[in-house]
Amino acid sequence: MITTKYVVSLSGGKDSTALLLRLLEEKMPVDDILFSDTGLEFPQMYEHLEKLERYTGRTIIRLKPPHSFETFFYEYSPKRKNPALKGCRGLSWPGPQARWCTGRLKHRVMDAYMRELRREYTVVHYVGIAADEAHRVREFQYPLVGWGMTEADCLKYCKERGFDWGGLYDIFSRVSCWCCPLQPLSELRKLRIHFPELWQKLLYMDSHTWRQFRADYSAQQLEWRFDFEQQRQEKGQSIRSREFYRLLKEHLQKKERAGVSSTE
DSSP: OOOEEEEEEOOSSHHHHHHHHHHHHTTOOOOEEEEEOOSOSOHHHHHHHHHHHHHHOOOOEEEOOSSOHHIIIIIOOOOOSSGGGTTOOSOOSOBTTBOHHHIIIIIHHHHHHHHHHHTTSEEEEEEOOOGGGGGGOOSSBOHHHHHTOOHHHHHHHHHHTTOOGGGHHHHOSSOOOTTOTTSOHHHHHHHHHHOHHHHHHHHHHHHTSSSOSSSSOOHHHHHHHHHHHHHHHHTTOOSSSHHHHHHHHHHHHHHHHHHHHHHO
16 A cells, blocks of 8 residues: 655756656656646746656646636735725736745645645655755755755756757746746846747736836836847947946836827
8 A cells, every 4th residue: 555655846947857857767756746837837848848748758747726827917806905905906916025926826736736645645745956055945855955966967967868948948047937027137138039929928918917017127118128228239338337227217217208198
């Protein structure tokens, strides 16, 4: 009678992929492979998961939240303590202090699955945290830390086995939800260049919700900024100098005034 279940949390990124591959290569027990599907992954990530299933001969269990990101974003409206937010529809963009997306789309879904497993089994839960992020280790099992595999090691390990995520890691330093407002500007610049369809969708989303995409910039302001940067770079001008930031501020103010005038 099976009394222990060995479960792998798979985000699909380089670390968790390396974890799964090495667990299987080391012939360590693996029963369930769990992927929490937010619906916000790059298309190449879903292709990667299918490739991973073919390579390992294992099925990846795709866990889905009770509602889509779009439903939470546009429609779901909990009771709000802040009077200023009453009447605001949807949860809108997550932020550093309110990462509702991670909680509702990943953690709650995973926790519910694990609770059911623990009703019948002792669960050993493998999580793909690399050796150079050992400070994040909590109560789960972290074989990558024990193996001394850093993030760079994990990417190299996966690529040696034919996994390239359709070039995502050649573009981005990290691969997560494509519309995450917490990613740095450098990654958002790349999103705009390499995934223009997704960038246009981000612009649409930000124009149809009540909270600004980021505390420092709306998506439209980022569009104006990146376009302004591109114009200066084409002329060989700096986009890091004090002059640049002064001119950028003036540029954004001009765009905002023009936008207001066009709606009057």
